[in-house]
Amino acid sequence: MKKSDRFNRGDSLSKIILIYAFLIVACICSIYPILTILQVSLRPANAIYTKSLSIIPPNATFDNFRQAFIQYNLLGWLTHSLIVSTAACIFSVLVSVTAGYAFSRFEFRGKKMGLSLILVTQMFPLAMTLLPLYLMIINLKMTNSYIALAIIYVSTSIPFNIWMMKGFYDTIPKSLEESAYVDGASVFRSFYQIILPLAKPAVALTALFSFMGAWSEYIVASVIINETGKLTLPVGLISMQGQFSTAWGIYSAGALITALPVMILFICLSKYLVGGLTVGSVKG
Template sequence: MAISWKSRLKERFEKNDSWPKIVMIYLFLLLCCFITIYPISFIFTVSLRPGNQLFSTSLKLIPDNATFKNYTDAFTKYPMAKWMLNSMFVSSLTAVFAVIISVNAGYAFSRYRFWGRKFGMTLLLVTQMFPAPMLLLPVYLMLVRFKLTNNYLGLILWYVSTAVPFNIWLMKGYFDTIPRSLEESAFIDGASILRAYWSIILPLAKPAIALCALFAFMGAWSEFIVARILITSKSMLTLPVGLIALQGSFSTEWGIYSAAALVTAIPVTVLFIALSRYLVGGLTLGSVKG
């Protein structure tokens, strides 16, 4: 009885693995998980600390006298809600534009053979080589000239242009996995190019489109290097810029900052993890097939 129980358990592992090896693997993975989780759980700990204990040297996960006061303070003492709304606006528009642009371009790169196709794909890769401050500088000078600083249009355009190259590669790779015969049979049934694209290909590409939207949204939701240059008006600050400003005075506001950071991070983190099962296929397919 015991033997069959053991052998059945054993079937769930690689067949040649010995028990000590399995234990070692789990211990190693456990250590890695601890390393990935701890810095984040530490934010949580600090966010629960009451004001007089911020600089405690205790390493407890839930501090003594844990309180949610920092969470309410974030919204009452600081314009957190306003920052969130601003960021929500900018990030959603970024995601919408980035999806429209990269899905269409990815489809063209996947389905059509045209002059400059390979060159275009390579150029997209080259855009990844620009250091962010490199293009930020001329864009900033351009926006100053057109008097578009402190205007979300400039910021959104910037985010879209940074999100699009990677997303085009991603979409192209995904479209490559959808057989052409699907459209061909639609064409034979008399469908137009747009109709086949809209009602056959796009529904199939939903996971990749979701991933695109998420990447674009996340990019804009967590960007501050550019936002703090382009948006300086107090009422227009986006969430990361606001939070970093809060953190600048962290000797006093560290607990509030941690609470705010968690509130900011949780929605995108959950979304990201929910979509992460598509990551494995999507990323590599997108990057491998020329």
């Protein structure tokens, strides 16, 4: 075996070791906070500050999860967030899927400018636009309204989603639609029966991003919704924090319960995500 071959093999082996070492460290950094929250949520109230390295602490109990529903309106918060997030997800997907297709397939006046303006809206953080949005909501008399909250979430999520859907549609050959037109199919039928099934990975990713953005958003929800009986989950969790003390076991249990819907949605859409994460990377 030549020295150059041995050198290349050793060099590739060292790269593989470095890659795996980096991935292991990244996984530890990502999983450690979650395991810590799980550990705190399983501890009894009188053992919150006990130091222990075990994931399942001694005398582990699910009492904190039970108390989260008894002492606080956690079920109501979950319901409110689920309503807002589902509505925002559905409307965001409908707008993004159709608008992305129009920008990808049709030529019309103002197309390039429209895409540029959509992209410009992503440069401004949501907190910067909070004041004009709040004044608009007041003028429309829609404060403490889930509809207003869902509209804001949709308006902030569709710019990125439209660009992502357009990038995926660009990878689908136009010849598929042209063949359908020759056979007598309409634009809507070719889109619904041919293009949309091929775009399932991008649609799944759009739905996941839209739902997650609305589910975990706090700043806008805390401003638009201020009635105690209408709080969404992020705002409700913050209200668990007391001025002088906080029941960290119950708070951690609530945080874990908050993550469950997103985890379930992620698992259901996982088979589409690998293709969806590469949307727009290759043009066919």
